[in-house]
Amino acid sequence: MSKRKRTSKVEKWIKEGRGTGSGSDYQPWLKIQDVSSLGRSTRLKGIKTGRQHEFLSDLERNYFYLTEFSNDITDIREQFPLLLQEETILIAEELGIKHPKDPKTGESIVMTTDFLLTVNKGKETFEVARTIKMKDKLMDERVLEKFEIEREYWNRKGIQWGIVTEEEIDKTMARNISYIHDYYEINDYDVFQQLSAIHIEDLAMSLLNRLLDSSISIRNITNEFDIDTHLPIGSGVTLLYHLLARKIIVIDMHKPINLEQSIEIKYIDESSLKKVKYG
Numbered sequence: 001m002s003k004r005k006r007t008s009k010v011e012k013w014i015k016e017g018r019g020t021g022s023g024s025d026y027q028p029w030l031k032i033q034d035v036s037s038l039g040r041s042t043r044l045k046g047i048k049t050g051r052q053h054e055f056l057s058d059l060e061r062n063y064f065y066l067t068e069f070s071n072d073i074t075d076i077r078e079q080f081p082l083l084l085q086e087e088t089i090l091i092a093e094e095l096g097i098k099h100p101k102d103p104k105t106g107e108s109i110v111m112t113t114d115f116l117l118t119v120n121k122g123k124e125t126f127e128v129a130r131t132i133k134m135k136d137k138l139m140d141e142r143v144l145e146k147f148e149i150e151r152e153y154w155n156r157k158g159i160q161w162g163i164v165t166e167e168e169i170d171k172t173m174a175r176n177i178s179y180i181h182d183y184y185e186i187n188d189y190d191v192f193q194q195l196s197a198i199h200i201e202d203l204a205m206s207l208l209n210r211l212l213d214s215s216i217s218i219r220n221i222t223n224e225f226d227i228d229t230h231l232p233i234g235s236g237v238t239l240l241y242h243l244l245a246r247k248i249i250v251i252d253m254h255k256p257i258n259l260e261q262s263i264e265i266k267y268i269d270e271s272s273l274k275k276v277k278y279g
Contacts, residue, residue, distance in 0.1 A: 010085070010110060013029065014083075018081070019080060019081035019083060022075055022077065022118070023048075023049050023050075023051075023075055024049050024050045024051045025051075026049065026051065026075075026077050028053075028054045028077070028078050028079035028080070029079050029080065029081035029110065029112050030054065030056070030079040030112055031054050031079075032054050032056070035056055040057070040058055040061075041054075041055065041056055041057075042054075042055045042058075042060075042061045043055075044061065044064065044181070046064075046068060046076060047068055047181070047184045047245075048068060048073070048074065048075065048076060049075065049076060053076065053078055054078060054079060055078065056079070057132070059132050059133075059134065059166060059169065060078065060114055060115075060132050061174075062169050062171065062174035063114075063115065063130070063132050063164060063169055063174075064076065064078070064115075065173075065174045065177040065178055065181065066169065066170065066173060066174060066177070067115070067117060068177065068181065069173075069177050069253070072119050072120060072121060073117050073118065073119055073120075074118045074119070074120045074125070075117070075118035076115065076117060076118075077115070077116040077117075078114060078115055079112050079114070080112055080113045080114075080115070080116040080129070081110050081111070081112050082110065082111040082112060082113065082150065082153050083110065085108065085110050085111075087153060087156075088111050088149055088153055089108055091149050091152050091153055091156075092149050095148060095149065095152065097145045097146075097148060097149060098145070099149070100146055100149075111146070111149065111150060111153075113129045113130070113131055113150060113154070113161070114130060114131050114132045115129070115130040115131075115132070116128075116129050116130075116159075117129075117130065126159075127159050128159065128160045128161070128162070129150075129154045129159050129160070129161040129162075130161070130162055130163075130164050131147065131150060131161070131162070131163050131164070132163075132164050132165075133163055133164075133165060134165060134166055135165040135166060135167060138163070138165070147163065170254060172253075172254060172255065172256055173253045173254055175256070176253050176256065176257045177253070179241060179257055180241040180242075180244045180245040180257075181245060183238060183241035183242040183244075183245050184242070184245040184246060186200065186238065186239065186242040186278070187278060189238050191231055191232055191235050191238075192235075192238070192239075192278075195278075196278075197277070197278035200278045201273060201274075201278070203229060203231075203239060204239060204242075204243060204248070204273055205270075205273075206225070206229070207221075207222075207225055207236060207239055207240065207243070208243070208248075208249070208268060208270075210224070210225055211240075211249070211263055211265060212265065212268070214262070215262050216262060217259065217260050217261055217262055218237075218240065218258075218259045218260075218261065218262065218263050219237075219259045219260055221236070222234075222235075222236025222237045222239075222240060222259075223236065225239075237259065243273075244257075246272060246273075246276060247269060247272065248268065248269050248270070248272045248273045248276075249263075249265055249268055250265070250266045250267050250268070250269065251263065251264060251265055251266055252264065252266060
């Protein structure tokens with residue numbers, strides 16, 4: 001009975017298209033409601049894919065922010081299944097390792113890799129697989145056994161696999177990206193929904209000039225901007241975060257974004273501002 005139930009669930013998910021597709025069409029194999037996670041599960045709408053992403057821990061979410069902001073990564077597929085299931089079962093047998101099983105049914109589960117990323121280096125496009133794990137968990141022998149199955153699976157696919165721990169994830173940069181991520185589409189915010197594309201561009205140029213010509217805090221600059229342009233308080237910060245998310249304003253993202261300090265702009269890409277389609 002348990003085997004029939006397990007098989008039907010796997011078959012059901014396959015029929016739903018889980019673990020298939022790319023970009024906006026990809027569906028993760030595991031979703032938040034399917035797994036009890038020790039971390040804080042999160043759903044985020046991706047900029048690159050335009051779809052909802054599912055993360056089972058804070059560490060996965062933070063790594064996503066870094067991949068989302070990277071110029072080299074063009075597609076992000078999380079909770080990617082290692083199918084066919086028979087392949088990982090065979091690998092486990094060959095390695096002399098017990099295949100992961102459902103603790104309730106005792107049946108072999110479909111293994112997953114946290115991220116399958118598409119990387120575009122200009123002259124070549126390729127995929128890499130990444131598993132996210134806290135460093136102290138790497139001391140667990142059973143965890144390493146499962147990783148060995150995962151590593152060998154991807155090796156046979158000709159895809160580079162690697163482990164990413166919290167030490168490889170810049171927490172400050174991830175936090176900065178989390179601040180600006182939702183502002184990529186500024187038309188989602190009420191006041192800017194009512195403005196024309198030309199008006200938004202003019203406001204953006206005005207704010208850029210103020211930021212370049214002043215050494216006072218971001219908070220003071222944006223407050224004065226709101227008053228002078230007769231926009232609701234907070235609009236200047238919204239516009240700034242939008243310009244940062246679009247990389248029209250480029251700063252050192254390894255340093256904390258602090259509205260109470262002045263901004264250090266590395267450069268401004270005005271050509272990108274012209275390419276944004278508002279409205």
